[in-house]
Amino acid sequence: MNTETNPRPTVAKTGVEPVVRLRNAGLRFGERVLWSGLDLDIAPGEFLAVLGPNGSGKSSMVKTLLGLQPLTSGTVEICGKPVTRGSRLVGSIPQQQHFAPDTPLRARDLVALGIDGHKWGPRIFHKKLNRKVDELLERVGATSYADRPVGVLSGGEQQRLRAAQALSDDPRLLLCDEPLLSLDLHHQQAVSSLIHSEACDKGAAVVFITHEINPILQYVDRVLYLAGGRFHIGAPSEVMTSKVLSELYQSPIEVFESHGRIVVVGMPDAVTHQHPVEGE
Numbered sequence: 001m002n003t004e005t006n007p008r009p010t011v012a013k014t015g016v017e018p019v020v021r022l023r024n025a026g027l028r029f030g031e032r033v034l035w036s037g038l039d040l041d042i043a044p045g046e047f048l049a050v051l052g053p054n055g056s057g058k059s060s061m062v063k064t065l066l067g068l069q070p071l072t073s074g075t076v077e078i079c080g081k082p083v084t085r086g087s088r089l090v091g092s093i094p095q096q097q098h099f100a101p102d103t104p105l106r107a108r109d110l111v112a113l114g115i116d117g118h119k120w121g122p123r124i125f126h127k128k129l130n131r132k133v134d135e136l137l138e139r140v141g142a143t144s145y146a147d148r149p150v151g152v153l154s155g156g157e158q159q160r161l162r163a164a165q166a167l168s169d170d171p172r173l174l175l176c177d178e179p180l181l182s183l184d185l186h187h188q189q190a191v192s193s194l195i196h197s198e199a200c201d202k203g204a205a206v207v208f209i210t211h212e213i214n215p216i217l218q219y220v221d222r223v224l225y226l227a228g229g230r231f232h233i234g235a236p237s238e239v240m241t242s243k244v245l246s247e248l249y250q251s252p253i254e255v256f257e258s259h260g261r262i263v264v265v266g267m268p269d270a271v272t273h274q275h276p277v278e279g280e
């Protein structure tokens, strides 16, 4: 259910073929409706933040766009075609999980897997592969630890490699499922700036799930806020307001701005809005 008074299939730039097109999209599990009647176009170069409490359906939205979770109503298209599992048009940075210390992979091997790990038969000609890996490592600022085992790298260093892997095929759509989780403030900024410059600036659309909008506020074009089977879409200044969040949560919530940060007060107890951040 959309909480907007005048719902529209929001298209950021008219006349441009959207990367994602959802029409009357709905997802339910049994009696539980995560969302319904969702009309949304995401344009090339657009950065969409997806926010909402635990269990509101953010990851399910990403699974739908990956072709892993069929809609229960409506349609979804990527670049004008029905979603298919394993599409080369889509890159994904999954929720962070640390590699075990003894993982037998160097940083560069992980990135190389993004380039040719999905291909059958002989590997791409070695020199060409190495060149592309070096270029990607440089793009994400990981050249200095290219030959170190992934398991000994910090969370932020590992996350940069996941970003390199996701960007290796120059996807038209980059899906990021809480990529900042467990990163300190410095690495949150580095990873979000990297995603913006390497995806949006090159014309890809980004769908970025987060519990905390402040680290990415400067990059966000629009917010899709999911809560209690309802949703609201709009610019951060339209969505992150006391009125909209109180409607979504059906409970009084105060939103105010302080030193360029959005502060939300009065979230229902059962709702975790922020994950703890190292170094804060």
Ligand SMILES: Nc1ncnc2c1ncn2[C@@H]1O[C@H](COP(=O)(O)OP(=O)(O)OP(=O)(O)O)[C@@H](O)[C@H]1O
Binding pocket: 029, 034, 052, 053, 054, 055, 056, 057, 058, 059, 060, 061
């Ligand atoms: N395949 C499934 N079958 C039944 N229920 C499911 C299935 N997948 C997800 N759900 C339920 O749908 C709800 C939304 O899950 P989802 O993982 O999308 O939430 P989320 O917003 O990403 O939550 P979080 O912030 O905790 O990661 C949850 O209650 C989950 O248990």
